[in-house]
Amino acid sequence: MRTRTRTAATVAIVAGLVAACAIGSPVALALADRWWRLDWRRLADIGQAYGAASAVFSALAVGGVAASIFYQARQLRLARAHAVRDTHQTLLSIARGNFTLYGPAIGLHHWRQTSMRPEQFYFITQYVGYLRFAFDSGDFSERDLQSEMLPDLFSGQMGRDWWLVARPDFLAQSDPMIGKFAGIVEAEYQKAVTSGPPRHPSGFIDTAPPASATQTSKWDTRIFAAATLAATAGWLAGRRRGRR
DSSP states (O other): OHHHHHHHHHHHHHHHHHHHHHHHHHHHHHHHHHHSOOOHHHHHHHHTTHHHHHHHHHHHHHHHHHHHHHHHHHHHHHHHHHHHHHHHHHHHHHHHHTHHHHTGGGTOOGGGGSSSOHHHHHHHHHHHHHHHHHHHHTSSOHHHIIIIIHHHHTTBHHHHHHHHHHHHHHHTOOOHHHHHHHHHHHHHHHHHHHHOOOBOGGGGSOOSOOHHHHHHHHHHHHHHHHHHHHHHHHHHHHHHHHHO
């Protein structure tokens, strides 16, 4: 979303500059002809001022081509990153499905540094990978990460333990976008640790039945009782008629 907004703003600014130059040059010549008496030599000299407008148009054209190349390069980089991320996510999903079979095959061992099960550890790995790619592509802003995703992740002990293990790899990356993402995550982790102890895992699970389910259960009980009474009354009435 952020990338699309920037692109639209850039296109609007360039279009405005081109329109201003296209409209401003004739107006400038008209004003010159009005305030200065009709002199073809002078107007010819003024007409040569279009060379400046041509230079501006050429510069804008070159800038537009450069911006297009930059945008295409960024899209290509994101497409490659997306392909790599999808492959990584697929491999981790396969490993999580049968960790005893596939985990040792690719050397997954970081989970042993925590008290988590391997499926839990690599699920968080996939989740943080999703957050990083969404931030890199512009779908998530820094504020989005700080206001919701990362505070929820670090509200429990698992997220904190995961970051302690993964943090060295993230902070050692030379990619500026990964480094920026790692800095945001580290800052939110420190905030969570400073705010107090993590929530117990049971605190994330609501064991109380939904109000609608409880109400439905009460209505089912009432309907069953009413049906039972009706069936009993019908049976008694039929029995009395049989005696008569």
